[in-house]
Amino acid sequence: MKGWALTFVLAAVFALCVGPFYWLAMAATHANSEIFAETPKFYPGDQLGANTAKLEESIGLVHVLGNTLFVAIVQTSIAIVVALLAGYAFAKFEFRGRNAFFVLLLSTLVIPGGVTIIPIFEMMNDLDLIDSFPALILPNLTVPFGIFLMRQSLLAIPDELLDAARVDGAGELRVLWRVVVPVMRPVLAALGVFLFLGAWNDFLWPLIALRTPEMYTLPVALATLQGLARTDFGQVMVGTAISSLPMMVLFLVLQKQFISGLLAGATKG
């Protein structure tokens, strides 16, 4: 009996959390006037195709999706490699300045993002990189949290495992690729998911660093669309639903990695 009451309460909380997403998906299939009707729409309409076509016309949906995917994939791939290499060095090697660098790296975690954004903007301006993909990608390749996560997980790998491979004559890169990477696969996946979503959803920096609509990523394109007077919300809703889609899919497929990544960040801190 008590179990049912508890389950009912959690179902209500679930509805509060997921309800807005459901409403968003439904709104994407209705026309602007229906979205702002007095009763919210909880059933699918027939305007999804029309809304999508309008969105393609106003922001170049396919092109913008391509930009967003390109930036997110390149940025995530490089940042993972950088974090893995650095984490490996911190966890498994002695070198001069190791502790000092590690402490410095972690201390930047408490510095508000607003501090670095102005100098980075000026730097990109001086380098003539404003309104380019490198401007978006370059500042995000060293991720202190990622390096920390990699180091913590690598500490758990026994040195004997690495030494055994070295005795067998494997070079350092081979040890890394053949021994370390396979063991680290779940953590790498967790970090990858986090970095990808971060890049996919990134808004403020792209908004500042991009100028021409051809370069826009999806969040920036949607925000400019929403900012227009007499916005057609049907198409905004389609765009918003599309921008939320990868996160839903990735989360559903990789739930375990998500939560383990989250906890690695939280409990070992």
Place this chain on the structure above:
Amino acid sequence: MTLTMTRDAATRGGGSPRPHRPLITKRNIPYLLILPALLGFVSFKAYPILAALYISLTSGAGAARTFVGLDNYVRLVNDPLFWTALWNTALILVVQVPIMLLLALVLALGLNSPLLRLRGLWRLGVFMPSLTGLVAYGVMFSVILSKDSGLLNWVLGFFGVDAIDWLGSPFWARIAIVIALTWHYTGYNAVIYLAGLQSIPKELYEAAMVDGAGAVRRFWSITVPQLRPILLLTVVLSTIGTLQLFDEPFVITGGGPDNSTLTISLYLYENGFRYFDFGYAAAIAYALTLIVAGFGLLQLKLTGGKK
């Protein structure tokens, strides 16, 4: 040069044990491994942090930049809008963080209960809001909170509540920010707590039951002390996060109405990228850093000292 030699050695020396000196040795490998991260850190963290400190002591930009000493900081202390932003941020912090963490703890206890059915599904759902991107979040809430056709007022209508002008009144706009923040982050904290609860050894509870301790007693004597490090961590993280609050006011209220939801980070952004007053924005950024660092240290002292 080195490259061709290496290649020659590689093609020649099939049998010889040491055909060339490898480029990567045990001695230099940590430096090679760390190099990319170091380059990124120096260029996009260390340098900008120091540059921002210098910029905060200047006025103008580019060739017109002049050193003005502490002028920006003096202006900051005398700027009523800065104090408004600080007050708004503090208000949201004091109201929202305790509510959210308490809700998260209750939610985690519910999720952890052996009586619960379909745990995986509920956990999945409550975590979902924390994954929402800034723009999706903003679009959803601006429509959900709209006065005449918003989802929230429609739901409240069933309970006999008159339509609330969420985004039009200073009081309700702040409440709207608190609601949005709570929707966004409660599940995230609950999932962290849930993992903490699950890592508490079951033997502790069994022993307490044998000793005749009731549920309330078990909660205060076992759950709370065992969960303490995680509770502490979430308090510190949420405080630091809320002090830097930007997303919600930026996308939902735009800081208004009447600057009632203007936060420090939003004020920083407006000065930097709406008025392009980089010197002043950098000064705000450094003031914020001091506040964040101060709070972080204070909380660690207060809570860590007892242990």
